Amino acid sequence: MSKTKDISLTVNGEVLTANVPVRMNLVDFLRHEAGLTGSHVGCEHGVCGACTIEVNSDTVRGCLMLAVQADGATVTTIEGLADSGRSAALIAAFTRRNALQCGFCTPGMLASAIAYVEGGGIADKQAIRDHISGNYCRCTGYQSVVDAIHDVVTEGASA
Amino acid sequence: MTGPATIFDKPNTYIGQPTPRADAARLLQGRGRFVDDLQLPRMVHAAFFRSPHAHARILSIDTTAARAAPGVVAVYTGAELAEHVTPYVGVLTHLAGLRSAPQHPIAIDVARWQGEPLVMVIAQTRAQAEDACELIEADLEELPPAVDAETALTADAPVIHADFGSNLAWERKVDVGHIDNAFAAPDVTIVEREFRFGRHTGVTLESRGTVCDFDPSEQTLTMHYSGQAPHMMQVILSRHIGVAEENVRVISNDVGGSFGIKIHTYGDEIAAAAAAKLLKRPVKFIADRMESFMTDIHARDHVVKARMGISAEGSIVGIDFHDLTGVGPYSMYPRTSAIECNQVLNLTGAPYALENYRAHGQVVFQNKNMMCQYRAVGHPIAMAVADGLLEDAARAIGKDPVEVRRRNLMRDDSYPRASASGMKLDDLSHQKALEKLVEIMDYDALRADQIKMREKGIYRGIGFVSMVEVTNPSPMFYGVGGAHIASMDGATVRLDAAGALHVSSSITEQGQGTNAILGQIAAGVFGVPIERVKVTTGDTATVPYGGGTWASRGAGIGGEAMLQAAHALKTQVLDVAGVMLQSPVAALDIRNGAVVDAETGAERITLDALARTVYYRGNELPSDLKPELIATRHYRVTDFPFVFTNGAMAAHVEVDTETGFVKVLHFWAVEDCGRVINPMLVDEQVRGGVVQGIGGALYEECLYSPEGQLLNTTMADYIVPMASEMPEITVAHIETPTKTSVLGAKGAGEAGTGGAPAALLNAVNDALSPMDTSIWQMPMTPERILKALGKV
């Protein structure tokens, strides 16, 4: 149980090297080893979406990937999205719409939303609902989240 | 209550504005501060070996191998921990007759539900602590469990606490009027149904957890707490772990959802706090999702046999029911597990003018996880029973459900008055709310559509609920029964030397926007731009004493305290300004960060200039002027046990009669929560609440095997609402401010959860009515609907 492995990965533009237990999942590594606590853990079995992050331009569940599998990968978390400005429009829209209450689902919600917006998602509320259906939110009832993403898609189209 | 008129009609008020929450920025940039984010020096981690059985005698527990496992720091059995923690009993004197047995954080002799902690392991990492749990050898003798609440009172049911002689925890009867006579009258139609409400739970996306630390040099215990009532927790830790109350500090930063789940006393959290004291170092315990399902309090679990009598013209002559609810093996400490049943007895039919009312509630012990207060305590049951029967009765006599409500709702001009169960009611607007609802949903058009669709074999239904909600509780809720739970809240407002306001309050933030509305009230009432208000909540070391945010009390009680404190500080500052400016105080006002001429709005002195003079150059002020740039006020509700709100809601659904699936097409909610402080935040509270209500009505259920094994302990197996299947929710308001405060705000956070299930039930039964069948069990799963249709 104590087997470890050396890994090196780029997280939010910074190269990190670490010796990690092989059984440690990626989101635990990010949170507890790299100190990036913006990503959250809601279920640890791939259902709730709170741990959603970007790995090599793919949207992945940080709890379903081991840290050792991220060796050599490029990872972007909510902190990185904010620092680079990539999530600025979504942040503004989520704020305006109050598309978060406790904020625990928010990192995963933003990761899914950015994939939708940058992936050319259309301004269709049911399509947005379908897209974020892998992200559970227990507080908002989703409507404000859908409206916020819809706003950003609409603004993008008119910009 | 009336207050200075200037409070609400000032040019710079924020009250009533949809101001965005300042907290959003932090949470959207990944800079939240949740309990599991904490990493303290020398911190160790707790994991629990839990009972695999619903009921078992603990013959022996061998922890030798666990103690020797890598990274293990300490191991505690129930008996070992009991030397350091006193047991607790979840009873309150105002719930006369309620009984429960002393409960230990970790079971000692007998395990009474699957998931009850049996051993705590503390190790360097959570993974190591879990590894060591696997090495524990427990010799457990399975005992026959009392699982099913409906048989828990039968003569041959195993008695969970032998001394009690039965599994009855509490019962109460209400009998008003002459129900039997009323039902026997000619031309009265009786409808009778058996309602079943499954167990469900809160599923906060952030699971329960705590980080506790103990400093032996000062004998201080600090708990980082994901919860709603820091001062309540301070008392509990002090009393049961043996640390002076003033030496216990409870800090609640960001809380990832709570909904009532995280307000109770959980053995694993208490054990972690005790371990921190014993080990003199920080201990972290974070429940994993399986532990959450097995040990976060469950809610509902009621079987209600109910009858309603209605006259041929549609007047309700009375309601008669029996409520049976199973609460697990103990009454939860300190709020008890009898409150939900008590609420059902208090609230059923409360929107209607009823003369005859008979109710019998029974709360029973069983070998399942404990049941306690979750969002909208008792309301979903009370509203579904009364309004379910009402629509059933309307169908029976061939009347429209809106017409029947119009005939029976308490008149808006009839307050103050009491409900049949004796609840004091005032400032309600059932009639206005219903009329507004019918208008915004375009009721007539929906009925026309329903008929058209039926011809095509598409079954749509429209269902309503008229509801009350208990908010702003007075000391009569808990304190009167001996609970160490404050019903009063405090607010402090301080002007700093730069002219900014620092405010603190004893209410707490779990995402509702508590901090935002406190800022709005302070900024508006005192007169500074909202950006210049810094809000502190959730730390017993720095905020005034008070209850916290639960029972929809934050805005109404904490908000009023903030209003009073901000107004007091304003008066104090104007007194200073009057002297400095040689002006009558009445001629001055504070607006937008400056003392101004009240008449013209012309600036006289900025707040920072005033504050700097006071703080730095007091020599310029007359010596007999004693400036106070800080004010504190407290507020509690008097004259009423609760401040009731009301609402009217409607659901539009489509039932697929082939698959049994229910699609919610749209939902409408008209809510009267008195003065609305922030319409955006209130609307989102209502929407989130409605969706939790939809979850309970259609999807969510904690399923147990006959042996008492919880069968669905993952998020894949326990279904919560997802975005794709949720409807758009239209929210509208009636504003009838409560006269119990100047602010006039009542609660809004639980209405959706309390009302939506009844509206859904009615809508589904309306859709099923052409098939001459109905369903009275929640969640209304496809299988149950197909059963009702006779298809499976």
Ligand code: FES
């Ligand atoms: S924590 Fe990864 S999906 Fe829930």
Ligand code: FES
């Ligand atoms: S905001 Fe709380 S879970 Fe989404």
